[in-house]
Amino acid sequence: MTPLDPRLYLVLDPVHGPADPLAVVHAAVEGGVTAVQVRAPAATGRALFDATRAVVAALAGTGVAVIVDDRLDVALAAGADGVHLGRHDVPPAQARRIAGSGLSIGWSVTGPGDLRAADPAVVDLLGIGPVFATATKPDAAPATGLDGLRTLADGARALGVPSVAIGGIDAGNAGDVLAAGVDGLAVSSAIAAAPDPGAAARALRAAPLG
Numbered sequence: 323m324t325p326l327d328p329r330l331y332l333v334l335d336p337v338h339g340p341a342d343p344l345a346v347v348h349a350a351v352e353g354g355v356t357a358v359q360v361r362a363p364a365a366t367g368r369a370l371f372d373a374t375r376a377v378v379a380a381l382a383g384t385g386v387a388v389i390v391d392d393r394l395d396v397a398l399a400a401g402a403d404g405v406h407l408g409r410h411d412v413p414p415a416q417a418r419r420i421a422g423s424g425l426s427i428g429w430s431v432t433g434p435g436d437l438r439a440a441d442p443a444v445v446d447l448l449g450i451g452p453v454f455a456t457a458t459k460p461d462a463a464p465a466t467g468l469d470g471l472r473t474l475a476d477g478a479r480a481l482g483v484p485s486v487a488i489g490g491i492d493a494g495n496a497g498d499v500l501a502a503g504v505d506g507l508a509v510s511s512a513i514a515a516a517p518d519p520g521a522a523a524r525a526l527r528a529a530p531l532g
């Protein structure tokens with residue numbers, strides 16, 4: 323299993339997203355992306371499996387972890403490095419029981435209740451957000467803003483679990499987001515919909531702390 327380096331975490335829909343998702347993945351990794359999540363909320367299980375297999379093959383040997391959103395079964399079947407779970411998915415403790423220690427397990431934090439539900443003995447990463455408004459997830463919880471993010475990031479640190487911020491993050495706000503105390507940035511449209519995904523990733527990695 324490749325460990326998840328949270329510094330710049332690309333969330334990509336290879337099924338209904340960019341025309342050439344593997345080209346985006348390669349360019350983004352070249353630009354400094356450290357982890358890739360396959361998130362395809364409208365895809366069938368089979369399409370998600372096929373897409374994940376392709377991303378796993380594309381990133382073999384690079385040290386970049388591949389994570390599957392929502393679906394523990396697909397993550398295991400496709401040989402991914404992890405799964406990202408939220409409150410509508412299999413509970414993390416059950417996922418850990420099935421997967422053992424060989425899978426990274428992420429957990430979504432939209433507010434204090436999700437933080438209280440996070441067991442540091444079970445989850446490896448917290449995804450906090452949305453921080454700002456986002457068109458990528460129409461059913462997202464209300465935005466935390468930077469102050470809300472700071473509070474939740476403090477809570478993650480107190481738990482001893484690394485965290486990333488997600489939702490509406492781009493090179494213009496990345497420094498302020500990192501200054502709120504998270505370990506990394508999770509980004510979809512700012513990279514996947516950019517005309518030059520590699521340059522977009524480089525700009526995010528270069529963002530000075532706000």
Ligand SMILES: Cc1ncc(COP(=O)(O)OP(=O)(O)O)c(N)n1
Nearest residue numbers: 391392406407408430449450488508
């Ligand atoms: C890193 C990361 N953080 C949060 C989310 C959101 O997950 P969730 O709340 O389960 O919503 P969906 O992504 O499933 O629509 C995430 N995917 N990744």
Ligand SMILES: Cc1ncsc1CCOP(=O)(O)O
Nearest residue numbers: 452456458489490509510511
């Ligand atoms: C999956 C997800 N969860 C909370 S916000 C979000 C979407 C992030 O996408 P973008 O970086 O385009 O705002």
Ligand SMILES: [Mg+2]
Nearest residue numbers: 391392407408
């Ligand atoms: Mg999910």
